[in-house]
Amino acid sequence: MTDIVAIYGSPRRKGNTAQLLARAVQGARDNGSSVREYALHDLELAPCKEIYACKKDGECAIKDDFQQVRDALLEACGVMLASPIFFYSVTGQTKVFMDRFQSLWVKKYLIDQTPFGQWTPKRKGYFISVGATRGKKLFDGTLLTLKYFFDTIDTGLHNSLLCRGLDEPRDVEKHPDLLQQAYEDGADLAGQVADTGDQRSET
Ligand SMILES: Cc1cc2nc3c(=O)[nH]c(=O)nc-3n(C[C@H](O)[C@H](O)[C@H](O)COP(=O)(O)O)c2cc1C
Structure with missing residues (x-):
């Protein structure tokens, strides 16, 4: 079983959120967690058709890469998700x-x-996000979307790393403090997940 599933939500494979998430993944692995990574941009994922075939048994009628990521996610004790801000929300892929x-x-x-x-x-x-601007409300819409997504997958938001003022793909490299923070957050999540795993095995 994988301890943590890490979801890369940006179309940029080596952009700001991808670099931060990769550091968080490293932090978790260095502290004993197994992590499975998925880059949404590389997956075949069709949008919801709103036909509600799922009302029969909770199964989505569209068969693509969704099912394998969903199953991995539901088995895991931790979820890491990274998406930059696109028009005050998550990316289209996310x-x-x-x-x-x-x-x-x-x-x-x-x-x-x-x-x-x-x-x-x-x-x-654990949620990572990055935006180019510095507005006070930059992450408000996204955090609401995230809250209801995490609710749906029985996940509590343990921690987040929200970074303003990063735009060019390698901007984050000028901020080693943020990369270090992501690493430490990943290490922290590994500790949390180990506790959750212990509780599961006791029940
Ligand atoms: C379609 C699109 C919409 C964007 N919308 C916003 C926005 O609403 N607010 C903002 O601050 N930055 C916005 N940005 C900038 C990105 O959030 C920024 O470039 C970020 O660093 C990209 O992260 P990444 O390198 O992980 O892909 C937008 C970029 C794109 C391509």
Whole structure:
């Protein structure tokens, strides 16, 4: 079983969020976690068609790479997600990915009838985001989207790293403090995940 699933949401393979997430992954691995990485840009992921075939059994009718990432994610105790800000939200790749989890939302709230807001967190989440500008509300919309995505996958937002003023693909390299922070956050998540894993094996 993989401890942590790390999702790269930017179309830039070596851009700012990708570099930060790679450091977080390294921090987690150096502290004992197994991590499986997925770059959304490289996957075949179609957008939700809103046909609600999932109302039957919670399964999405579109068969593509979604199922393998979903299964890995649901087995893991930790989730790392990185997306830059695109028009005050996540990237298109990340949003398409999130929308496909509507099938799980349907399973949780419509089929299993979990009362809203009364779910037990099963995994710890870490979110990285980067934007070019420095506005106070830069991450507000994205954090709301993230909150409801993490809710759907029974994940509590344990920590986040939100960076303003980074635009060119290698801008983050001028900020070793941010890269170090990402590494330490990854190490911290590894510790959290080890605790969660211990609790799971005790029940
Ligand atoms: C389509 C698009 C929309 C963007 N929208 C915003 C925005 O609303 N606010 C902002 O501060 N930066 C915006 N940016 C800039 C990116 O957030 C910035 O370049 C970031 O560093 C990219 O991260 P990456 O290197 O991980 O891809 C946008 C960039 C693109 C391509």
